[in-house]
Amino acid sequence: MIQLKNPGIGMTHHRNKSNYSRTGRFRKLFPLLMLLVLFSAGCDHGKRQQExxxxxxxxxxxxxxxxxxxQQLQVLEQELKSRQNGMDSMATDTSFEYQPWLVGRWDVKMxxxxxxxxxxxxxDTKTEQWEIAYQGRSIIARVLVNNxxxxxxxxxYDSQMLKLMSQSYEEDPAKTTVMHIRLQQVxxxxxxxxxxxxxxxNCRIVYNLQLTRP
Known part of the structure; x- marks a missing residue:
């Protein structure tokens, strides 16, 4: 009598062989995959380090x-203080005289x-309004636009002349603007x-000024 082979045994053997083949391929590819992962991580790390x-x-x-x-602002501030101290020393001289007629508002044409x-x-013509007052022995002139x-x-005020100055501080100290004013009563x-x-x-502008009471 002829005995038939159990088909289930053959199929099981075939599956085992197939699984073994896939496992072998995975084992071969695994080191390559790890290298790719490490290389990618290394590139990202290097990029982050560079950034x-x-x-x-x-x-x-x-x-x-x-x-x-x-540092530049400190230098400019020191220069302004030195100039102010010089003006104050002039104002504190024994010849100092209070000038009440200067105090108040003036219409200014330039x-x-x-x-x-x-x-x-x-x-070019400009018009402004100034509010002149004393602060201690110094004179303050505030420029008003729409109050x-x-x-x-x-x-x-010295030797019958009113001397004023103003200095602006910009983001760039090289753009600082200095203004000097000299006025006499006529x-x-x-x-x-x-x-x-x-x-x-070498940018310089000169205006003729006329101040009158409003």
């Missing part, structure tokens, strides 16, 4: 710029008579003089 170094370099540059700007700056031209203070001049309730504006790069 971190770039950010640190940018922060260092910003800190250096800030330190330089602070005519440009000299300019070496772009954006301005000879013949809002836009600038403050400080100075003194009649009761009337002052005349000049305002000189000095900016970097």
């Amino acid at each position: 971190l170094k770039e950010r640190e370099a940018q922060v260092a540059i910003k800190e250096q710029e800030l330190a330089a700007r602070e 005519d440009c008579v000299e300019t070496g700056c772009p954006g301005s031209a000879i013949g 809002t203070v836009t600038r403050v001049y400080t100075g003194s 009649a009761e309730g009337r002052l005349e003089g000049v305002r000189e504006i000095d900016r970097p790069e």
Whole structure:
């Protein structure tokens, strides 16, 4: 009698062989997969390190710029204090006399008579209103536009001349603007003089000033 082979045994053997084949392939590919993962992680880490170094370099540059700007501002502040001290010493002289007629509001007209700056031209006219007062022995002139203070001049009255100055502080210290004003009384309730504006790069503007009571 012919005995038939059990088909189940053959199928089981075939599946075992197939599983073994897949396992073998996986074992061969596993090291390669690990290398790819490690390589990818290494690239990401290197990229992050590079970005971190770039950010640190940018922060260092910003800190250096800030330190330089602070130093420049300190120098400018010291110069302003020195000038103010000089004005104060003049004002505290025994010849100091209070000038009550200066105190109060003045209408100011300015005519440009000299300019070496772009954006301005000879013949330009401006009008402002100033509030002049004493602060101790110094004179303060507040510039008003729509009743809002836009600038403050400080100075003194000496030898029948009112001398004022103002200095602006910009984000870039190289753009600092200095203004000097000299005025004399030409009649009761009337002052005349000049305002000189000095900016970097040989930029200078001169205005003729007329101050009258409103």
